Amino acid sequence: MPTLPTLCDIASSARAKRERRKDARPGELLAAALELFVEKGFAATRAEEVAKLAGVSKGTLFLYFSSKEELFKAVVRENISGRFSEWSAELETFEGNSADLLRYCMTAWWERVGSTKASGISKLMMSEAGNFPELAAFYQEEVVKPGNDLIRRVLQRGVDSGEFRQLNVEYGVYLLLAPMMFLALWRHSLGPCVAGNGELDPIAYLNTHIDNLLLGLTVRTPAAPNAS
Structure with missing residues (x-):
């Protein structure tokens, strides 16, 4: 019993x-x-x-x-800045070439942040930072600076290895940030309103951008002259 x-x-x-x-x-x-x-x-x-x-x-x-x-x-901190240590470690241990690393970083960003509610924080900061300077300074220190540093390291890795041509890495960061910020804004503004009518495939968009970016970044070996 x-x-x-x-x-x-x-x-x-x-x-x-x-x-x-x-x-x-x-x-x-x-x-x-x-x-x-x-x-x-x-x-x-x-x-x-x-x-x-x-x-x-x-x-x-x-x-x-x-x-x-x-x-x-x-x-x-819970959704973005607290994860930079993890992302930095991934960058350090990545074994592929720099082109693969660049593609991995951008698509991983979409899967982990861009496609989630956390990407709405970027839109919030863009629209309200001017009214809340303390929060803007906090976001700059804890998200913008370490995020830019990760991207800078990806680009510098490619330059140092001879895979990428010499470029202004400080401004090169924004070449990668631009499509990411566009997707964050799109997802939390027009995106939900155009389902089935001009809907955007984020991964296809990112891959198209990356393909074109790599055409400009990648060092290409000159073709050998034809033998006479």
Whole structure:
């Protein structure tokens, strides 16, 4: 005959559930904040809306994050800037040539960031940075600079190995950033409105851009003259 749970067992189980719920709250709040920041923008998103979507009180939100600004920074770190160490390690251990690395970086960006809600953060910053200079400075330090540095390293790798021609690497970074930023803006503006009518295939678009970019970057061996 099965033993009935005691009051102590029930209390212990309830405490364990509360602890699991407590541990999950920061992640739930970050997911809710990302959803609303991308949908409504930073200025229009209210803390109580984030708390409600996460299923907690506004007071609970402020137990984890001292302000809406700190909540936004945590969202950026969770979804983008906190992953730069991982991405940097991938760059260091990549075994293919620099053309393959460039293609891998751009398509991996789309799969991991561009195709997710996190890409809406770029659109948010472009539209609201002027009104929130502290957040703009934070984003510049934690996302823009390390992101540009990764791209710069890819290009410099190709130049140093003799695969890519000499170029102004500082400005070459923007050749790669341009299509990525276009896709981020497109996904969170016109993209959802043109499904089935001029819809864009992001991977095909990126590959077309990369193919043309490599035509300009790659050092080509001059053809040998025909024997007379």
